[in-house]
Amino acid sequence: MYRLVASDMDETFLDDDHLIPQANIDALRRMRELGVLFVPSSGRPYQSIMSNFADIDQSLLEGSYVISYNGGFINRYGDPEPVLSTTMDRASVEFLYRYGVEHRIAMHIYTPSGKIFTQFLPPEEARYVRNITGVIELEDSVDSLDFVGDEDLVKILYMNSDFDVVKRLGAELRPKLDPRLVDITYSSQRYVEFVPAGVNKGTGLLHLAELLGIDAADTIGVGDSANDQAMIEMAGLGVGVANVTDDVRPLCDLVLDTTGRDGAFPELVRRVIEPEHRL
Structure with missing residues (x-):
């Protein structure tokens, strides 16, 4: 059963104005009800990712984590001190x-x-x-x-x-x-x-899953482009939003019908997460 959803931010979870579509906020609430952890994963810094969630109900991400800098950093949600960090030569x-x-x-x-x-x-x-x-x-x-x-x-x-x-x-x-x-x-x-070298969103996801005692098979990775590829391939289920690039699309286990800008996560919840919880 899927326990963790790691998602890219820009062009995947956010709209064109760097805002979270209301549909995705509703999906976060449903994932929280089902006990599924949502983990933002981005090439941007932790502080920048946190600003995207400043105006939403913070309880929706309580106890979660943030993967930033393409998997190079992992932070507990709300804690600016990273639990994992990798810098460049x-x-x-x-x-x-x-x-x-x-x-x-x-x-x-x-x-x-x-x-x-x-x-x-x-x-x-x-x-x-x-x-x-x-x-x-x-x-x-x-x-x-x-x-x-x-x-x-x-x-x-x-x-x-x-x-x-x-x-x-x-x-x-x-x-x-x-x-x-x-x-x-x-x-x-x-x-x-x-x-x-060796830093990508996939390794970031696996490090976090190990830290939390979650099997990689119980994770979902959602993205839209090449810097999401490793996360999509290493997750138990690799998902592309409808605007996923042509080079990454064949690597996805599932491509959603909804684009990132239109709020694709209700579709993910409806098609993948909720059916598992009805079994």
Whole structure:
């Protein structure tokens, strides 16, 4: 019987304004009634994820956890101190940041404290991140990582609205990076993400399941894009929302008929979770 649902946030659990559709809030309430734990799982920081839930009934997630930074961090819901954390090799981030500055690539740089530094963002991306907690825009003239001081770094990503350009960036940079230190993934049809080797939402889910004494077979992973792939594959049931990307769709055990922006979780509850509890 499924006991834990781990879900991606952007394009999966949230609408286009980074808000939780009312349908999904209703689904959270039903999952809570059925004793199923809902776990947000995102590439964003814990603090940013928490801001998405600030206006809902906090009892709906009481006793739950948050998987952030693509599986690199795990926090108890409501506790900013992580129970698991993984940071990135500094020299690798230095190289990627210098490369981004040299080529004036739109970038997001993430720190454990929840800051998301951005640079060279086109207007549409600047508008998109405006409602995300923790975003700090850098001047174009900044050309070193001095702005983070001694703080560790969690990941860096490049953005381009042309996904073919993004995939070429990933392919070009892969041989320049040590695979023992850095993994590459893609998200939202516009990001290439550079993360610590071995870190992904799937390993984050398995770490959490082990911590809670839940069999991986009793977990559900829900997502929409490549950075959700490991979570979808490693969960007991891998689920894609209707807008799941073509590369991830064949890997899903189930693809819902509802898009993330329209609130897909009542359909998940109705089709998967409630039938199990009627047995």
